[in-house]
Amino acid sequence: MPELPEVEALAHDLDSRLRDRAITRIDLAAFNALKTFDPPVHALHGTLVDRVGRHGKFLDIEAGGLHLVIHLARAGWIRWREEVPALPAKPGGKSPLAMRIVLDEDEAGHTNGLDVTEAGTKKSLAAYVVRDPQEVEGIARLGPDPLVDEFTPQALAAILAEAGRAQLKGVLRHQGTIAGIGNAYSDEILHAARMSPFKPASSLDDDEVAVLHDAIKVTLGDAVQRSTGLAASELKGEKKSHMAVHGRTGKPCPDCDDTVREVSFADSSLQYCPTCQTGGKPLADRRMSRLLK
Known part of the structure; x- marks a missing residue:
């Protein structure tokens, strides 16, 4: 399971890749992974990524005044793709793909993206589209971050x-x-x-x-x-x-x-x-x- 150090490093890596890039679309391959319905996922289409951060073990992709929050659970992971398929990811099947985030073309003309995956049969990965990260119950309940100065x-x-x-x-x-x-x-x-x-x-x-x-x-x-x-x-x-x-x-x-x-x-x-x-x-x-x- 990814823990604070890995999620911190993921947030740092993704921030360098995604900041100021436009989200072209988000494909849901596992509908049960999405835990919210308002705002809808397509509200993020066409928005620019402002930053990628972390709350405990939750990743937070902030774009267009909204937050795509992802909890990778026990077997989830994120994979960078230099080129994503032109056709949207299809839901269902045995693929570990839960969600695909497709970005605008980079300077070399490649359509980059992220594959959010989850191995195994026990599906616990969770994604939320919210206006404020505190709307996610798991974030609202978090204790103090052990790396902040206030953790004395x-x-x-x-x-x-x-x-x-x-x-x-x-x-x-x-x-x-x-x-x-x-x-x-x-x-x-x-x-x-x-x-x-x-x-x-x-x-x-x-x-x-x-x-x-x-x-x-x-x-x-x-x-x-x-x-x-x-x-x-x-x-x-x-x-x-x-x-x-x-x-x-x-x-x-x-x-x-x-x-x-x-x-x-x-x-x-x-x-x-x-x-x-x-x-x-x-x-x-x-x-x-x-x-x-």
Whole structure:
């Protein structure tokens, strides 16, 4: 799933490509991806793109006083096309294409565009055409962005205190608490902070809050710095190549050489290092325990 660093890099890349370009048309190949009806999609036809930005993990293409907001969900992605087909994309079928944004001709005479795609059978990608991004419920509910100056250790301490005994992993992932952090970077942040994913949020003292705050800022900031300037096609590989524990079950921890462990849930999993994060004690994996009985 694209998280804050990848969406930030996508927004930066798309802004450089789309700004001041005209949207010729938008083809909907998956009607269920569009979650709004007023304004209609065709209201964006003929408008100039003013900017491309980000709200948490939501992309925001602003054009003609409207906003095309896209949430890529678990398996969505955006692909730049130097030349799009002349005929509009057809809805239905088994194609991963959900939406195609067709631009005016570039200086070389090519009709550029974006393909918004979603792999797999579980379709969760969502697009909205709105006058104000705050009309999108998911954006209106977002917590603070962890990369802004206002996200201080004191702000984090207040968030953790309000979360009570909730586990740190869940608090970091909850978009209404902190915007933009998902499954992968929450694993990486907790590994950098040397904290168990199951540690209760309100149990952190001031020094631990400062350590966690620094881990959030550095982990996300470094990922954004590495990703910015890369083309969309390179972002997934860049993300995967710099993970210390996430997605590395059974491999050695890069810091202590212990084996990275996993805890599985119904539709996701977390990875961690026992030596670095849990005092050498493996966490209980209830799903695997049931399978072994």
